[in-house]
Amino acid sequence: MSKLDSKIPEGNVEQKWTKYKASVALVNPSNKRNLEIIVVGSGLAGASAAASLAELGYKVKVFCYQDSARRAHSIAAQGGINAAKNYQNDGDSIYRLFYDTVKGGDYRAREGNVYRLAEVSNSIIDQCVAQGVPLAREYGGMLSNRSFGGTQVQRTFYAAGQTGQQLLLGAYSALNRQIGLGTVDMYARHEMLEVVKIDDKARGIIARDMVTGKLERHFGHAVLLCTGGYGNVFYLSTNAMGCNATAAWKAHKKGAFFGNPCFTQIHPTCIPVSGDHQSKLTLMSESLRNDGRIWVPKKKDDIRKGNEIPEEERDYYLERRYPAFGNLVPRDVASRAAKERCDEGHGVGASRMAVFLDFKAAIDRFGKSQAKKLSIENPTPAQLKEFGKQVVEEKYGNLFTMYEQITGENPYEVPMRIYPAVHYTMGGLWVDYNLMTTVQGLYCLGEANFSDHGANRLGASALMQGLADGYFVIPYTIGAYLSKEIAVKPIPTTHEAFVAAENEAQAQINKFFAIKGSKSVDHFHKRLGKIMWEKCGMARNEKGLKEAIVEIRELRDEFWKDLRVTGKPDEMNPELEKASRVADFLELGELMCMDALNRSESCGGHFRIESQTEEGEALRKDDEFAYVAAWEYKGNYTYEMHKEELKFETIKIAQRSYK
């Protein structure tokens, strides 16, 4: 029998969550006071979970590596958050949000989880508005919506281009309220280094105080990892510099299975790499594809500037290949198409690894309608251009400014250059319906888990999932476990398991300093990123993946022989922090390649060159691969894969088409 029990409740998909809530075990208030919960990470999932659990009466400790919970990388999400409110009266429903999410994920997500996500989406909007999150509104005072890629309704709520910021500050305010009430202890500038397991249950963590360098032991009846994604395996990504996989990876090595590690989202509209010094990539919101047109020169190796290339020599390749969705195809499709054109020699810019995103047509169009609105007859071309620019500025001003700031080019005058970049990881720790990993008492929420987005995440769904898990799922599901733990007294951190875990963490730190090699952490991280991007990036094949696995192993050996970490362990030491993160990326990267090698189908963000249609579209193999690949760590860099079959009882599985 499989080791994996997803614990999806029986019954119709519409009834599962309702029935579950009505029957799940409860913990009475006097017992909650005595139960301690550790939350690692303070983004949307972590902050919302910590606040909600503290409101219920649990004793909560929150850890984050930044100097404030408010700085978690959820803050950087631009576009919006989906909910099935149907405020626009355009035919939306819970079922449609559920359906779009499963289809968008290319049928590699669990129906039960996704339906629950769609179901609680409406409560999230209610909660955020009640907290004073200033979402965008219409003149009548009602909430405003916009549309996003992969859907045909307007269900995205937003706050200018800073939706993530506003939602995170909402959750952060709820968290602050609990901190003020004394129900949450906040540990900022702390990084989790180990999970502590006692009798096969998670009972605490080892964390490093990043100011003093001291290792600390913390007990909890349950541990929640809300630590985000692992896109920084690629070195260059849209993640924050500190985003890392250490908490999840250490949990994995202590028995938590890792689900679908190869599922990575490459976002099509990012500012291209400008040189070797590049430290991170900046996303330009997907909303730009509503009005911008994407093209490359028809001629190969055309070095002319964008504006010098006449209309008839341009190839609007998305509009050509996908007439129905045009520039608004889902992210994975748009990214692959850009790569294909650049690989064929049609790329633009100094690196030739970029495509144009052009607003000239939009400026013309807006100019004309604006002139009409202002009743100006026979406007001059200069007037039209000015009017058009004004409209574009109103809609996308902050993004255009950001682009100019970074590239030094004025996107109102010349087409933007964009290229895909690593943005989100759909894979993560395997969790059951309760969000519990394969380690008892160890939960995983938000981007850090694998559960809801299948092989590709739709725009505006990450914020929804983070907050759903934290506000509305874990407060119920954690009761199923904690109701059986009420008799457990807090375990003193002098327990041998804490000592052993701290020794492990300390041993790794000592090992870093003992190497005394010649190369910096960044040196290794960049090399790892290059291997991953070239061989486990937008397109993958058997040969490349096999090579990557060998190369990563060699790089890892070199890392442990020739790494140089300066400074001391017992001080604020960013080199040490980076070393600890990159050591884990060097292992996770290999597992990602193994998973990608195993999955010899194409689905969502995972494109295997061997598995495509005659037109070059992704070809799924449902007979062979309609499962979650959950990897178990077996020691010494070996892994065993377990399969969780995906059953589609509600939705009829079909090949995606956006043509």
Next chain:
Amino acid sequence: MNLTLKIWRQNSGKEQGQLVTYPVKDISPDMSFLEMFDVLNEQLVSKNESPIVFDHDCREGICGMCSMVINGRAHGPKTGITTCQLHMRSFKDGDTIVVEPWRAQAFPVIKDLTVDRTAFERIQSKGGFVSVNTGTAQDANCLPIPKDDADASFNAAACIGCGACVATCKNASAMLFVAAKVSQFALLPQGKIEATARVKNMVAQMDLEGFGSCTNTGACEIECPKGISLENIARMNREYLVANCKD
């Protein structure tokens, strides 16, 4: 570009610090300011010296972590951006650039250019919230809010909590930061119920943390990377006055 950097080095809050000069060569104008620091740190590591510690994270101008006083100005010579968004094309070949940490009694130096901003956290926990438990909210559209109010509230809520206002104020006052949070809620119906307690408690904590007084000179508004308006301070003063009159 070749540049001379004078950077504040301080091993810990307990030790004295000093400006140390570092020449850097072959800097690309396309680099961000922090990427230039990455290059310098790589060089320091290769010489087995300890790299410069500075706060940074998202590098896209929204997390509020980066915090450098560059040539005497918080977040450097350009307005409306954070340090991480500053690019080297804003400087000239041969320039000397002085880099210091935020300077304020309430923001003690931890190491080099890193300071402790937890005073902001303590202020927030005294009232920077609406007391609504998860699950108790009514339908979001039951409470229409005028678009202008929602937009004004959003503009105040856009504060990233970086502390540039404090660093740039001659009195190291935190008024703009606190006023932004007070205003966000003062402008919305949801925030009205606790308005009195909120403003009083947050201001009391602000004073307790040792931030200076506001003299309305407005340097904070000019250096704020998110353009938080001085109007918020006026609004908070009004809220504070009203709250005290109610007693």
